[in-house]
Amino acid sequence: MTPAIQLNGVAKSYGDTRALSGIDLTVEPGRIFGFLGPNGAGKTTTIRILLDLIRPDAGAASVLGFDCQRQSLEVRRRVGYLPGDLRLYESMRGDVLLDFIDSFRPEKRDPAYRRALVDRLDLDLTRRIRALSKGNRQKLGLVQALLHRPDLLVLDEPTSGLDPIVQDDVVHLLEDAAAEGRTVFFSSHVLPEVEKISQSVAIIRAGKIVAIEDVAKLKARSVHVIEVTFAAPPPPGLFALPGVRELRRDGATVHFQAHDGVDAVLKAIATQRVLDLRTQQPSLEDVFLAYYTEPELPQEERRASA
């Protein structure tokens, strides 16, 4: 089956700054694929190469079997795109913008589907874009990307700026698109979002793909960041357990990461009198660190994370 996205050794520099250093990536069709990485890792650069907005210095990129540069029109006919830094024509009304986007693919115009999308996201199309809130602009951006039922949706940080309820609506829209056999490729710097929506994930950092995984496996490796306050300083050695890392004692408060599940850790905690227990979402850094077993972790990373 033709991959939805195929990148081979794609590299890109801006002047002296290296944005992508030779990335390989294959996205199978019909999946929701998360592209996870911190800001500045190269997510947007990768996405803009897919749409031929920028040209790679080396390597090849193809979408649905079409070369992203030489056959860009074929690519763009089949792709719905939501830019990361979404800017729309401020003086246009929402409906005029959608008409404009529709006019590029007249054969795919589908007023009923458009109305369904607009109703679902509760958008007011009669207002000028400059009068819309950030959330409503983002919704309009999503509608224009979905409008022509593209084979591939490329969404750069689709849920940024949306409140949680609308985020859920968006997630459902993406799931529906995938259920119709279309591919969704979206970037994010928020791990739980990627875990929730996608089936596969690529993790990018500093212009390199560091991991491509099933989300199920990623979850299995998930890290818990735990902070416990005991009634009294706990006995030493209480947390000498497999998978406990980054242990730090601060009087009666103990901070650590649990990399091998929480069962053993919770049982150890329960042997003492507990005043407070907090768990945090692991930061992306924590996830990356969980990915790099010690030998793979570069020296400077270890120092930086210490």
Next chain:
Amino acid sequence: MPPLNIFAKTLRDQKWQIVGFAFALAAMSSTSVWLWPSVRDSLQNFDIPAAARAFLGSDLDFATGAGYLSGRYFGWTEILAIVYVIIAGTGAIAGEESASTIDLLLAQPVSRRSVILQKLAAIILGLAIIIFGGYAGFLVSVPTVDIAVSLADIAVACANMLPIVIFFFALSLWAGAVAPNRGMAAGVVIAVTTATYFVFTLANGVESLEPVRYATPFYYYGAGLPLVYGIVWWHVGLLLSVSGVLVLLTLRTFERRDVSAGGATDLGLRSVVRRAIAQSTGT
């Protein structure tokens, strides 16, 4: 046949500008004509020496209707039309990049060439409407005044404004393609326009500066004032040829380079100049 949606959108975006400039030119052409009788009367017993006329920036005979209109209207309203094309021309590419709307536009199945050509066609149509606005002012005023200039000659003179303005439009497009930042593109074109216009008018009648005039685009417009001298076809041809080359350079530059939403990050003069040279020569 690709849809002309960008052409239509560009015209729609600029409709108020076009209407505004067209009305401004109409107001100037009609009032110029209507003021002619009193100007003629005051000039009747007053012969301006040739040297003084040259000093005023024109060797035209203001005491004739044709000379009066050439200086009064055709000698400087092209600047107004140039203002329109600088606004529109730098907005075409650099404007969309500065506003970051370019990503959304170029993510659609349309070639960069088509985007530029559709915008170019729309803006030239807008320019034609603006210049016709000036002609409309003549249409209503000339028959009411004894000015001894035919509307047909005036129509030719109005059409003769197109090449010089198109030249500055092409320059604006190219500047906008090279400097993906509208302010910078507009600044450069405005500087070129004012400098060459200043040199052109200043050098008029100053013998030592005479050769410099040939280097200004305005020479190829001004010296051909058709109301007085008739059209100089090779001037028209030269302006349009250079414009054509600038449009080709624009296409070449814009088709080859990365699109930068939000404007280029590296705006150092040297890097912009280097890029302009590299992209235009294909090295």
